[in-house]
Amino acid sequence: MLPPRQRYPPAQALRIVFVIPPAIPVTLSTGSLYTLGTARAFEHAARAGYDGVELLIDDRWDTRQPEYLKRLTDQHAVPILSVHSPFVTISGWPRDEVQRIERTVALAEAVGARTVNVHVPYRFSDLTISGLGKPILFPFLPPPQDHRRYARWLLDGGLDALQARTPVTIAVENLPSRRFLGVRFSRYALNSWEEIALIPSLCLDTTHCGTWDADPTEIFERLGNRVKHVHLSDWSGRYQHQPVGTGLIALDRFLRHLKERNYTGIVVVELTPLSLPVKDENKLARELRRNLEFCRQHLGQNTDSVQASTEVKRQVVGV
Ligand SMILES: [Zn+2]
Numbered sequence: 001m002l003p004p005r006q007r008y009p010p011a012q013a014l015r016i017v018f019v020i021p022p023a024i025p026v027t028l029s030t031g032s033l034y035t036l037g038t039a040r041a042f043e044h045a046a047r048a049g050y051d052g053v054e055l056l057i058d059d060r061w062d063t064r065q066p067e068y069l070k071r072l073t074d075q076h077a078v079p080i081l082s083v084h085s086p087f088v089t090i091s092g093w094p095r096d097e098v099q100r101i102e103r104t105v106a107l108a109e110a111v112g113a114r115t116v117n118v119h120v121p122y123r124f125s126d127l128t129i130s131g132l133g134k135p136i137l138f139p140f141l142p143p144p145q146d147h148r149r150y151a152r153w154l155l156d157g158g159l160d161a162l163q164a165r166t167p168v169t170i171a172v173e174n175l176p177s178r179r180f181l182g183v184r185f186s187r188y189a190l191n192s193w194e195e196i197a198l199i200p201s202l203c204l205d206t207t208h209c210g211t212w213d214a215d216p217t218e219i220f221e222r223l224g225n226r227v228k229h230v231h232l233s234d235w236s237g238r239y240q241h242q243p244v245g246t247g248l249i250a251l252d253r254f255l256r257h258l259k260e261r262n263y264t265g266i267v268v269v270e271l272t273p274l275s276l277p278v279k280d281e282n283k284l285a286r287e288l289r290r291n292l293e294f295c296r297q298h299l300g301q302n303t304d305s306v307q308a309s310t311e312v313k314r315q316v317v318g319v
Helices: 038-048 066-076 097-111 145-155 158-164 206-211 216-226 251-260 281-298 303-317
Strands: 026-029 052-056 080-084 115-119 125-129 136-141 169-173 178-180 183-185 202-205 227-232 266-269
Touching: 026 038, 026 080, 026 281, 038 052, 038 066, 038 281, 052 266, 066 097, 080 097, 080 266, 097 115, 097 145, 097 158, 115 227, 145 158, 158 169, 169 227, 202 206, 202 216, 206 216, 206 227, 216 227, 216 251, 227 251, 251 281, 266 281, 281 303
Parallel strands: 026 052, 026 266, 052 080, 080 115, 115 169, 169 202, 202 227, 227 266
Antiparallel strands: 125 136, 178 183
8 A cells, every 4th residue: 555645744755856967067177176075075076066177197096986976966956977987006906907997997997987087008107216415207117017918909990899898988187297207298109190091089187288388279180189188277387277267278178169160078077186175174165166257158058058057966865
């Protein structure tokens, strides 16, 4: 026998609401706040109204425990839309780059993410020796052995085979330039525009474009529909991953271009906590909100309706 309807409060029945996400979701990289805990990054993403997060896997175990991560998603109504594979060696995971990418893809599947972000391989390692009054950089040392294998894996069918086994898009990211004795060079293999165009799915990082004096709008045009994922931040001429609209890159034009070209990937706001007022909760919330509104405005999205949908999402999960 069914229980009498009046046992359920009427408000409960009104909580089932479908939220249609914007065509181009705007998410916050948890790496933007890596000096805080993972839960705080979810909390700030929710408070500012982002459509989700990109989860950066690092040495902290809470960045790679699917059950805990799903709990954070439920608590904050913030989905993990993409996962960034660790770009340094982390404890408890394989040292081999390809094996780490396989682990990241498995994690992305477990938490329901649609994209995995990986870096191009190292071409050189370097070593900095300090303690002699001034740090001395030795820049052109051989790369880790597994990165030679990784470069071949990217181009010779390994990536294609993994991609064929998963619905998660594996996007390979362009990386920044480095300077030695005033000369710009790449520490990374496959990091020229000609080489990276050999890879079918790419992540275009705007601040990394800036370090090469490259305009991301022009690069997007050049790489065409290979660009499946975007990391968005500004470039000051000296520092990477600066808040949007504070540096040298025409990010407003770039975002408008994404919309005009019917880009359907994610825009991830990927900042450094060194550029954010992380010590003051309210100032931090305002700055994260400003970065989001910049994206919404230039992607032609209505900031008011998105705020409303965030409130609805919180009601649905009862937080
Ligand atoms: Zn990036």
